[in-house]
Amino acid sequence: MRLRLRLRRRTWAMLTAALVAVATVGILVRGRRSRLAAASEASAAAPERGQLALPQSGASGLLTMAKVERVPLLGDLQVVGSVSPAEDHFAVVGPSVSGRVVRLLAGVGDRVHKGQVLGQIDSAEAGQARGEYIAARAALAAAEANAVRERDLADRQISSNREREVADAQAVSQKARMRAALAHLRAIGFDAADIGRLGQDGAEGTLIPMRAPIDGCVLKRTVTLGQSVERSTDAFTVGDLSQLWVLLDIYEKDLSRVGPRQAVNVRTDAAPGEVFKGRVAYVDPLIDEKTRTAHVRVELANPDGKLRVNQMVTARILGDAAYAGAAVLSIPRSALTRVDGTAVVFVRDHGRFEKRVVEAGRSGGDRIEVRSGLREGEEIAMAGAFLLKSELLR
Secondary structure: OHHHHHHHHHHHHHHHHHHHHHHHHHHHHHHHHHHHHHHHHHHHHOOOOOEEOOOOHHHHHHOOEEEOEEEEOOOOEEEEEEEEEOHHHEEEEOOOOOEEEEEEOOOOOOEEOOOOEEEEEEOHHHHHHHHHHHHHHHHHHHHHHHHHHHHHHHHOOOOOHHHHHHHHHHHHHHHHHHHHHHHHHHHOOOOHHHHHHOOOOOOOOOEEEEEOOOOEEEEEEOOOOOOEEOOOOOOEEEEOOOEEEEEEEEEHHHHHHOOOOOEEEEEOOOOOOOOEEEEEEEEOOOOOOOOOEEEEEEEEEOOOOOOOOOOEEEEEEOOOHHHOOOEEEEEEHHHOEEEOOEEEEEEEEOOEEEEEEOEEEEEEOOEEEEEEOOOOOOEEEOOOHHHHHHHHOO
């Protein structure tokens, strides 16, 4: 009896354990099926890996799309340069004969006008030229008077035709001598007023004036009173700083994008925010063997004197269709953004946007070259791309 009771209890315990095990397995299976279903639904609802959707349906109106195209870039060039006097508005003044400085009438910083006397040189050569001129003038007057008299006598048959011819020849010879003396005076610095005073009592015939050949400002004076000077002495430097040059060095690879009459914007640290506009006047056909650059000269106006000679400037040579290169794959500059320091764009793909890493090249105007990462004809987000970047960084 006791044995049967123990057997019943053991059988009941084993049956209970089996039922508990079955129930536990059912619960585990149902939980796994629920998790798999949830994962499947989430996978179906999520975009593909690397793709983005707009954060809200109404934001699509803030996006502007553009296509990747092959177009010639009107590339701007930004280089540094220096300000130089314009050679056409710059002059070095010195004596045309050797002598001694006896008068200085202009100093550094003075505004002078064309023809104004800057200083005077006392020269023995000037006295000699003055004497030659006065003698030639007197001889010419006598020869012309003799020629008139001989013509009158020949007409009245008092003298021969030969005597008349000799007198005419002497007049012509003295006129040539007079012209040579006059040219000598002009060559050493005398003007018409100076020449007109020669021969007058008290005229200073030994003083040679040094005159300004242009309007401008005296930039340099290298002589002093009493100094002995030679023909090669540079006494004054005069410059018209209302017109200046900016000298640039352009690398060989960029020369095809630069040409005459091209617009240039010049900036300087001395006038922040101000732009000085000029144009390319000359591109040197020779390339420097050491630097592999060619000189480019930009001419610009400086009416207010804000630019100074030898000043360092930054120049942007604006892209010109006449000097555009071959067509390259490019996108609008506003479509390019940076994520973690890497250049990326957002490409539209079946209603969603894919982040695409690109390699940017040179820029021109509002476009920028793309060397890799995109194909021609693809659509990319332009204006409003910041929305996609914000969604990416969430």
